[in-house]
Amino acid sequence: MKLPALNNKSERPAELNRREFFKSGAAVASVTLAPGVTLMAFGGEASANADPGKRWGMLIDVNKCSTDCNACVTACSEENGWKLDGNPETDPQWIRKIDLKHKETGREASLPMMCQHCETPPCVDVCPTGASFKRVDGIVLVDKHICIGCRYCMMACPFKARSFVHEEIEDQKSNAPRGKGTVESCTLCVHRVDAGRVPACVESCSATGNGAMMFGDLNDPNSEIAQALKNYPSMGLRDDLRVNPGVRYTNL
Amino acid sequence: MDRTVYREVKPTPAIWLMAVIAAAFIGAAGLAVLYIEHHGHIVTGMNNQIVWGLPHVFAIFLIVAASGALNVASIASVFGKIENKPMARYSGLLSIALLAGGLAVLVLDLGRPDRLIVAMTKYNFTSIFAWNVILYNGFFAVVGAYLFVQMARNISPKVVKSVGTAAFVWRLALTTGTGSIFGWLVARPGYDAAIMAPLFIIMSFSFGLAFFILVLGTTFPLTGRYIGPNLVKRLGRLLGVFAVAVLYFTAIRHLTNLYAAEHGDFERFILFSGNIYTKLFWIGQVLIGGVIPAAMLLRHAENTTKGQVILASVLIIIGGFAHLYGIIIGGQAFPLEIFPMYEVTSTFADGQINNYTPTIYEWALGMGGVALAVMIAGMGVVALRILPMNLSDRNIDPTEPDF
Numbered sequence: 079m080k081l082p083a084l085n086n087k088s089e090r091p092a093e094l095n096r097r098e099f100f101k102s103g104a105a106v107a108s109v110t111l112a113p114g115v116t117l118m119a120f121g122g123e124a125s126a127n128a129d130p131g132k133r134w135g136m137l138i139d140v141n142k143c144s145t146d147c148n149a150c151v152t153a154c155s156e157e158n159g160w161k162l163d164g165n166p167e168t169d170p171q172w173i174r175k176i177d178l179k180h181k182e183t184g185r186e187a188s189l190p191m192m193c194q195h196c197e198t199p200p201c202v203d204v205c206p207t208g209a210s211f212k213r214v215d216g217i218v219l220v221d222k223h224i225c226i227g228c229r230y231c232m233m234a235c236p237f238k239a240r241s242f243v244h245e246e247i248e249d250q251k252s253n254a255p256r257g258k259g260t261v262e263s264c265t266l267c268v269h270r271v272d273a274g275r276v277p278a279c280v281e282s283c284s285a286t287g288n289g290a291m292m293f294g295d296l297n298d299p300n301s302e303i304a305q306a307l308k309n310y311p312s313m314g315l316r317d318d319l320r321v322n323p324g325v326r327y328t329n330l
Numbered sequence: 331m332d333r334t335v336y337r338e339v340k341p342t343p344a345i346w347l348m349a350v351i352a353a354a355f356i357g358a359a360g361l362a363v364l365y366i367e368h369h370g371h372i373v374t375g376m377n378n379q380i381v382w383g384l385p386h387v388f389a390i391f392l393i394v395a396a397s398g399a400l401n402v403a404s405i406a407s408v409f410g411k412i413e414n415k416p417m418a419r420y421s422g423l424l425s426i427a428l429l430a431g432g433l434a435v436l437v438l439d440l441g442r443p444d445r446l447i448v449a450m451t452k453y454n455f456t457s458i459f460a461w462n463v464i465l466y467n468g469f470f471a472v473v474g475a476y477l478f479v480q481m482a483r484n485i486s487p488k489v490v491k492s493v494g495t496a497a498f499v500w501r502l503a504l505t506t507g508t509g510s511i512f513g514w515l516v517a518r519p520g521y522d523a524a525i526m527a528p529l530f531i532i533m534s535f536s537f538g539l540a541f542f543i544l545v546l547g548t549t550f551p552l553t554g555r556y557i558g559p560n561l562v563k564r565l566g567r568l569l570g571v572f573a574v575a576v577l578y579f580t581a582i583r584h585l586t587n588l589y590a591a592e593h594g595d596f597e598r599f600i601l602f603s604g605n606i607y608t609k610l611f612w613i614g615q616v617l618i619g620g621v622i623p624a625a626m627l628l629r630h631a632e633n634t635t636k637g638q639v640i641l642a643s644v645l646i647i648i649g650g651f652a653h654l655y656g657i658i659i660g661g662q663a664f665p666l667e668i669f670p671m672y673e674v675t676s677t678f679a680d681g682q683i684n685n686y687t688p689t690i691y692e693w694a695l696g697m698g699g700v701a702l703a704v705m706i707a708g709m710g711v712v713a714l715r716i717l718p719m720n721l722s723d724r725n726i727d728p729t730e731p732d733f
């Protein structure tokens with residue numbers, strides 16, 4: 079497993095461009111400020127890996143998602159170490175399945191819901207400390223070093239994508255640092271994306287054969303996802319708010 | 331000229347008793363905070379749906395009241411109302427005390443209160459919260475300076491007036507900032523109204539003055555000093571006007587929301603669905619906190635007694651709590667509408683009305699904030715020359731007959 083380790087400089091790719099170099103400098107500073115807690119945060123380091131030319135996103139085909147499938151939720155929970163443990167009111171839920179029934183037509187549908195990685199994220203706008211931040215490649219994260227647990231971002235998120243950690247956490251995954259008293263949400267599996275892989279939910283969805291989730295670079299006109307978005311109708315949730323989510327839905 | 335004599339209050343047994351009670355509440359709040367910090371917010375009634383709970387109701391009430399408590403001083407020095415002048419110092423002290431109490435609650439409810447230093451050193455300037463941190467700190471400084479220039483010798487009235495004006499402007503900004511916390515939550519139907527900022531300003535006038543009257547009216551006699559009935563009447567009349575203004579702005583808020591189609595469901599939820607928020611609205615906020623005290627204070631304004639004015643202040647404070655509970659908790663209880671045309675179900679309470687039952691820890695924390703405000707105000711009047719020896723009507727305005 080590749081840890082998002084920054085204090086280990088030998089792991090850094092040799093061909094850092096200037097921007098990355100600058101960013102990683104900032105990351106080292108933040109690491110030095112807080113020795114021993116390097117794994118507790120997505121700080122400058124997670125930013126350093128981001129490619130400003132990309133915008134990562136997802137396309138979810140609601141027709142292909144089945145009501146009784148929960149594979150994406152299970153995969154996320156295993157990948158990132160959170161558990162829905164019998165207290166749905168306080169347990170964290172980075173991703174959840176929502177079942178829908180149209181009020182007029184009765185049409186039923188089911189879809190996964192998680193942080194939509196908004197282009198203009200309200201959670202980032204309201205965060206007093208800057209703990210909520212958006213990487214240059216569009217992934218929205220919480221820096222666990224500086225989150226004070228005010229929950230203003232949870233009030234501001236239009237999609238209830240965030241959870242507050244209400245209890246002490248055991249068995250953390252090193253790729254998904256978490257902490258009691260801070261807020262967390264889907265990271266788009268940033269640790270996987272930075273290693274050139276796709277998010278765990280997407281992988282598990284294809285494994286079921288449903289293939290309802292597509293992941294890719296929205297900025298690359300030749301990517302599969304950009305092509306699909308170009309050729310088929312899709313929508314961002316709450317488009318009226320103009321947050322331009324990076325997660326889009328089709329056949330809804 | 332200011333003929334008023336200010337003296338430190340001698341701690342009588344009654345004052346000691348108040349101090350002991352306040353200290354007990356503060357101690358209980360401290361224990362509650364330690365308990366919550368140790369176990370996490372799981373031991374509170376707050377959850378991932380109702381993320382701001384009772385502590386926020388207390389905190390925002392105190393912060394809003396803080397800027398309102400400065401009214402009496404502002405009226406004296408900014409608007410030149412000489413008869414309010416003897417109470418100006420106390421008004422300034424009380425506003426500092428209330429703000430400190432409110433902020434303490436807000437900070438101690440954070441998931442990581444130990445990181446307060448982060449909040450003080452890292453600012454995200456697009457966040458209204460970050461601006462509020464600056465506004466709150468500045469308020470202490472400006473009102474502190476205002477107290478100082480009032481109490482120091484040989485400071486020209488011009489200086490007092492300009493510092494007083496600065497404090498007045500600052501407090502308007504502070505309340506606007508507090509109201510805007512909600513105005514920024516565009517996704518929630520209960521909050522995204524421009525009227526929130528002016529509503530909060532008028533609420534601060536009302537709650538702050540009510541608190542001022544209540545504390546003055548109950549503690550002044552405890553210190554063995556005299557307060558004139560006409561003075562209380564005049565403050566009462568002003569309070570009555572503020573109470574009516576709050577009712578008016580509340581009506582506008584809900585009426586405009588009712589006409590905005592996308593907010594209709596939320597308004598029906600708050601106003602007519604018969605749940606706790608409906609009751610809090612009609613009984614707590616409108617009746618107890620608005621109509622009844624306004625009638626008490628304004629109907630026969632000439633004949634209101636001290637007791638009635640104090641009672642009306644208590645009612646307005648109760649109504650104010652109901653009001654903020656409705657805004658803060660009610661606004662979160664109503665489900666977010668992500669899929670307008672669909673009925674939705676999930677493990678994360680999508681589409682459901684969210685429940686909230688505060689625990690003893692949240693009550694303890696909130697009450698501790700009130701107690702802290704009382705304690706600071708009390709220590710202030712004991713240690714400093716804040717309170718005038720006499721607030722009889724003749725002492726304040728020589729044309730008034732004394733009783």
Ligand code: SF4
Binds near residue numbers: 192200237321
């Ligand atoms: S979905 Fe919510 S948490 Fe995710 S970026 Fe948008 S506002 Fe932030």
Ligand code: SF4
Binds near residue numbers: 220225261
């Ligand atoms: S809870 Fe943390 S991430 Fe969210 S707004 Fe507060 S400080 Fe920012």
